[in-house]
Amino acid sequence: MDIKEYGWDEYFENEWRSNPTDGMFPGRITADYGQMFRVVSAHGEQLAKRPACRHGNSMQLAVGDWVALKRLSEDGQFQIMLALKRKTKFSRFAAGGEVKEQIVAANVDTVFLMQSLNRDFNMRRLERYLIAAWESGAQPVVVLSKADCCENADEKIAVVYNTAPGVDVHAISCVTGEGIGDIKKYFTTGKTVALLGSSGVGKSTLVNTLAGRELLKTGEIRENDSRGRHTTTHRELLLLPEGGLILDTPGMRELSIWDADTGMEMMFSDVEELARLCRFSDCRHQSEPGCAVKEALRTGELDMERWNSWLKLQKEQKHLKGRKEAKLLLQQKKQGKFAAKSRKEFYEGGARHEY
Numbered sequence: 001m002d003i004k005e006y007g008w009d010e011y012f013e014n015e016w017r018s019n020p021t022d023g024m025f026p027g028r029i030t031a032d033y034g035q036m037f038r039v040v041s042a043h044g045e046q047l048a049k050r051p052a053c054r055h056g057n058s059m060q061l062a063v064g065d066w067v068a069l070k071r072l073s074e075d076g077q078f079q080i081m082l083a084l085k086r087k088t089k090f091s092r093f094a095a096g097g098e099v100k101e102q103i104v105a106a107n108v109d110t111v112f113l114m115q116s117l118n119r120d121f122n123m124r125r126l127e128r129y130l131i132a133a134w135e136s137g138a139q140p141v142v143v144l145s146k147a148d149c150c151e152n153a154d155e156k157i158a159v160v161y162n163t164a165p166g167v168d169v170h171a172i173s174c175v176t177g178e179g180i181g182d183i184k185k186y187f188t189t190g191k192t193v194a195l196l197g198s199s200g201v202g203k204s205t206l207v208n209t210l211a212g213r214e215l216l217k218t219g220e221i222r223e224n225d226s227r228g229r230h231t232t233t234h235r236e237l238l239l240l241p242e243g244g245l246i247l248d249t250p251g252m253r254e255l256s257i258w259d260a261d262t263g264m265e266m267m268f269s270d271v272e273e274l275a276r277l278c279r280f281s282d283c284r285h286q287s288e289p290g291c292a293v294k295e296a297l298r299t300g301e302l303d304m305e306r307w308n309s310w311l312k313l314q315k316e317q318k319h320l321k322g323r324k325e326a327k328l329l330l331q332q333k334k335q336g337k338f339a340a341k342s343r344k345e346f347y348e349g350g351a352r353h354e355y
């Protein structure tokens with residue numbers, strides 16, 4: 001197997017050389033099964049164990065990561081020893097209330113932000129995905145699926161163009177084949193495209209359509225509300241027969257953004273620019289004189305919905321930043337206690353040894 005087909009390039013070659021990788025070989029994680037990963041390498045595909053936990057703090061690995069593998073025994077046991085620095089990573093705030101970054105996909109070149117044209121279409125949700133995508137370092141592309149189920153696709157495409165200036169938008173149908181030819185251009189040798197979106201938008205169906213066969217399981221959507229049933233349960237990276245890689249993911253219930261600074265700037269540069277034009281640098285854009293935002297809302301230069309969206313995202317980010325800082329403080333406090341305890345043990349121990 002030629003690992004270049006899986007995206008190995010000069011960047012990773014350099015990373016490889018700058019790490020202690022003697023006696024190891026490179027591989028890319030293609031599936032995450034919890035304690036085990038499926039990894040592809042020049043020796044084919046194998047299962048590999050997670051790296052050993054150090055200080056109870058195991059490194060987070062994600063599908064798409066390039067890792068260094070070691071053969072543990074002749075009977076085909078492999079262990080991941082280290083991960084190479086990522087080119088890009090798509091993260092979110094981990095679900096379940098914990099303050100933790102969850103890496104959804106690593107080393108992705110393009111992310112398809114998928115929404116279906118029948119039921120799932122929602123601009124506020126798309127904004128979140130776009131922010132996270134810009135933050136990831138990968139190129140976002142909006143893919144509107146199930147064009148065969150929609151009468152006014154053109155109108156919806158126009159709405160997306162307004163929300164996401166400069167981002168490619170495609171309407172596709174896996175039933176009629178519409179638009180599939182156009183999106184093939186993103187799949188070239190060694191390049192990785194990740195599919196993200198709610199359950200039931202047709203991510204796995206698109207993989208099967210591009211692969212030309214049933215590689216992945218797909219599921220009917222619920223009749224009453226057209227939502228998906230969370231058919232895909234783990235992330236998986238696949239090589240397409242015509243070249244290029246596709247990363248299927250389980251549908252996300254919600255996307256809480258982990259980091260948003262770059263993403264907000266990319267998505268809302270017009271709003272942020274306006275806010276900088278206010279007379280007072282600490283303008284709250286409420287009733288202050290010389291508020292450029294209020295003025296733009298009055299003239300219609302700034303759309304009210306877009307402004308509300310920005311406000312909501314700002315507020316959410318502030319809240320999440322507060323939670324992150326609180327966690328950091330707690331960690332530092334714990335580490336401080338640990339250091340003090342070790343110091344105490346060291347000196348007391350040292351004193352004992354002297355006698």
Ligand SMILES: Nc1nc2c(ncn2[C@@H]2O[C@H](COP(=O)(O)OP(=O)(O)OP(=O)(O)O)[C@@H](O)[C@H]2O)c(=O)[nH]1
Nearest residue numbers: 174199200201202203204205218219230231232251
């Ligand atoms: N009409 C129509 N139905 C489609 C299209 N693409 C997918 N579907 C249907 O939508 C349903 C859900 O498709 P999946 O591919 O399983 O959706 P998914 O995004 O992978 O969902 P999860 O794995 O749950 O995240 C299936 O019944 C598909 O047949 C399309 O282009 N047109």
Ligand SMILES: [Mg+2]
Nearest residue numbers: 203204231232
């Ligand atoms: Mg799926």
Ligand SMILES: [Zn+2]
Nearest residue numbers: 278283285291
């Ligand atoms: Zn203002």
